[in-house]
Amino acid sequence: MKNHFLGFGLGLRTDHYQTILDQSPDVDWFEIISENFMVGGGKPLYYLDAIKERYPIVMHGVSLSIGSSDPLNQTYLKQLKTLINRVQPQWVSDHLCWTTHAHINSHDLLPLPYTDETIDHVVNRIKAVQDFLGRQILIENLSSYLTYKDSVYDEWTFLNTIAEQADCLVLLDINNIYVSARNHGFDPMDYLKGINKNRVRQFHLAGHTDNGDHVIDTHDHAICAAVWALYAQALQHFGAVSTMIERDDNIPEFAELHNELQQAKHIAQQIIPQLKPELAS
Amino acid sequence: MHSLALLQQHFIQALQSGDVTAITDTIVEQGDLTPDFRINLYRTAYFLRFKETLETDHEILGYFLGDTLFDQMAEDYVRAQPSKHTSLRYYGDALPEFLQTTPPFNQHPIIAELATFERLLLSAFDAPNAETANLEHLTQTPISLWPNLKFRFHPSVQQLSSQWNAVEVWQAIKQKQTPPIATETRQHWIIWRNQQRLTEFSSLNTLQLNMFYRFLAGANYAEVCEQLAEEIDADNVSEMSIQCIIDWLNKGIISKIVY
Ligand SMILES: [Fe+2]
Numbered sequence: 335m336k337n338h339f340l341g342f343g344l345g346l347r348t349d350h351y352q353t354i355l356d357q358s359p360d361v362d363w364f365e366i367i368s369e370n371f372m373v374g375g376g377k378p379l380y381y382l383d384a385i386k387e388r389y390p391i392v393m394h395g396v397s398l399s400i401g402s403s404d405p406l407n408q409t410y411l412k413q414l415k416t417l418i419n420r421v422q423p424q425w426v427s428d429h430l431c432w433t434t435h436a437h438i439n440s441h442d443l444l445p446l447p448y449t450d451e452t453i454d455h456v457v458n459r460i461k462a463v464q465d466f467l468g469r470q471i472l473i474e475n476l477s478s479y480l481t482y483k484d485s486v487y488d489e490w491t492f493l494n495t496i497a498e499q500a501d502c503l504v505l506l507d508i509n510n511i512y513v514s515a516r517n518h519g520f521d522p523m524d525y526l527k528g529i530n531k532n533r534v535r536q537f538h539l540a541g542h543t544d545n546g547d548h549v550i551d552t553h554d555h556a557i558c559a560a561v562w563a564l565y566a567q568a569l570q571h572f573g574a575v576s577t578m579i580e581r582d583d584n585i586p587e588f589a590e591l592h593n594e595l596q597q598a599k600h601i602a603q604q605i606i607p608q609l610k611p612e613l614a615s
Numbered sequence: 616m617h618s619l620a621l622l623q624q625h626f627i628q629a630l631q632s633g634d635v636t637a638i639t640d641t642i643v644e645q646g647d648l649t650p651d652f653r654i655n656l657y658r659t660a661y662f663l664r665f666k667e668t669l670e671t672d673h674e675i676l677g678y679f680l681g682d683t684l685f686d687q688m689a690e691d692y693v694r695a696q697p698s699k700h701t702s703l704r705y706y707g708d709a710l711p712e713f714l715q716t717t718p719p720f721n722q723h724p725i726i727a728e729l730a731t732f733e734r735l736l737l738s739a740f741d742a743p744n745a746e747t748a749n750l751e752h753l754t755q756t757p758i759s760l761w762p763n764l765k766f767r768f769h770p771s772v773q774q775l776s777s778q779w780n781a782v783e784v785w786q787a788i789k790q791k792q793t794p795p796i797a798t799e800t801r802q803h804w805i806i807w808r809n810q811q812r813l814t815e816f817s818s819l820n821t822l823q824l825n826m827f828y829r830f831l832a833g834a835n836y837a838e839v840c841e842q843l844a845e846e847i848d849a850d851n852v853s854e855m856s857i858q859c860i861i862d863w864l865n866k867g868i869i870s871k872i873v874y
Binding site (some may be wrong): 359364370372373374375376377378380397401403407410413435436437438439440441442444446447449451452454479480481482483484485517518519547548550571575 | 618619620623624626627630631641642643645646647648653654656660661664665697698699700701703704706708740742743744745749767770771791808812861
C-alpha cells in the first residue's frame with residue numbers, strides 16, 4: 335500500500351482565511367473540519383472554494399460517532415458525501431470514539447471500552463461508511479482521561495485490530511498518544527510499535543495543557559518538547575508520514591503556526607533526508 | 616460486563632444531568648486520580664463547550680446580561696437543552712424561546728429579542744448562496760411588463776419584528792456605546808448577507824413590511840400596488856413602491872426579478 339506522503343499541512347481556521355488567500359503561504363496542504371462547511375453558503379464555503387483551488391485539502395470530521403450504539407446518522411453521511419464531492423479531498427478522517435447516544439450529541443470525542451463487542455460493532459460500521467462513501471477512511475486515536483473496567487485490550491491493539499478488520503487507514507495523533515500515555519501510564523513506544531505501518535496515512539501534532547498529575551488535550555498551546563521527541567520516534571518507526579498541526583483555540587498569527595510547521599519539517603528532514611510529497615490519485 | 620449501549624447511556628446521563636454514580640462504577644482506579652475526578656473532566660468540558668458556543672453566538676447578549684446572569688443562563692440552558700445536532704452551529708437555536716419562557720429572563724422580553732436578532736444574523740451569515748439582481752435588471756424590463764413583476768428574495772434575508780428596541784440596544788453595545796434604555800416600541804427589520812458576504816440589517820416601515828411579505832408570498836407588482844393603494848394615498852403608490860424596490864436592489868436582497 336502506498337503511503338501518499340503529502341508533506342506538511344495546517345488546519346484551515348477562520349482567522350487565517352484571508353491571510354492564506356493574500357499570501358499563498360508555503361504549506362503543502364490544509365486540513366478542514368468537515369462540519370464547519372456543512373452550511374448553505376456565505377464566507378465559509380467561499381473561502382473553502384478559493385483555497386481548494388490552490389492547495390490539496392484533507393477532510394477531518396468530528397461527528398461520525400463510529401462507536402455509538404445509535405444507528406449511523408444517514409443525514410450526516412449524506413452531508414459528508416456532498417462535501418467530499420465538492421472538495422475532492424486527498425482523504426477523509428474521523429475518530430475512533432463515540433459522540434452521541436440516544437441522539438444526544440456530546441460534541442466530545444468519548445472513549446470506547448476496548449472489547450470484542452466494540453471491535454465487531456465498530457468494524458461493521460466503518461465498513462458501512464466506506465461502502466457508502468466509496469472510499470477508505472482514516473480513523474484517529476483519541477486522547478482520553480479514563481479506562482473502563484470492561485476493557486480487555488490495550489488501546490493500540492484495539493485500534494490496530496479494527497483497522498485490519500475494517501480495512502481502513504489510520505491517522506495517528508502523536509500528541510494524543512502522549513496525553514493518553516501520561517493519563518493512563520503506558521509507554522508511548524508500545525503504542526507506536528502496536529500499529530501496522532502500512533495503515534498509517536497521517537500524523538497530527540498539537541499542544542496540550544499539563545496539569546502535573548494529568549494532561550488535557552486542549553489544542554491551545556505550542557507543541558511541547560516531549561511531543562516533538564515522540565514525533566521524531568514516530569518518524570523513525572513509520573518513515574515519512576504526512577504531518578499536520580492542529581490548533582483549535584488561542585489561535586495565533588498564521589506566521590507562528592507556519593514556523594511551528596517548519597520545525598516539524600526540519601525534524602522530519604533530519605530523520606528522512608529524501609522527503610518528497612506526492613498527491614494521492 | 617456492560618453492553619455498549621448501557622455504558623453510553625450512563626456516560627451521557629453523567630454529562631447531561633450530573634448523576635455520575637452509574638458511570639463511575641465502570642471506570643478503573645488508576646494512579647492518583649479517582650474515577651470521579653476522571654468523569655468530571657468530561658463533565659466540565661461538556662458544559663464549557665456549550666457555554667463557549669453560546670458566548671460566541673451571543674456576544675452582545677453577553678454584554679447586555681453581564682457575566683453573572685449570562686453564566687446562569689448558560690448553566691440553565693445547557694441543563695434544559697441537550698444538543699440534537701451534529702453541528703454546534705445550531706445548539707443555540709432554542710435560546711430565544713428558552714429566554715421567553717424561563718425566569719428571570721422572561722421578565723425582560725428584550726433579552727429574548729436580542730437573542731433572536733443574533734440568531735437571525737447567524738442564519739444570514741451562512742445561508743445558501745444565490746445570485747443578486749441589480750437596478751439594471753429592473754430598468755431593462757419593459758414598462759409594459761412591470762405589473763407582472765415578481766421578486767425573489769436572497770436566501771440570506773431574515774425578517775424580525777420586535778416589541779422592544781432590541782436592535783438599537785444591540786447596535787449601541789456593538790459600537791461600544793451606552794445602550795438606550797429598554798423601551799417598548801414596535802419595530803421591523805430585515806437582515807441579509809451582502810455581496811461582500813457581510814451581514815447587514817436595516818429597518819422597515821409598516822408599508823415596506825407589507826410589501827415585503829406580499830412579494831414573499833408571490834404577489835406581483837400590480838397586486839402589491841393595489842394593496843398599497845388601500846393603505847396610502849393612491850398618488851403616492853408608484854413612487855413609494857419603486858423607491859422601496861430600488862432600495863432593495865441596491866442592498867442586494869433581491870436575487871431574481873421574474874415576470
Ligand atoms: Fe487529532
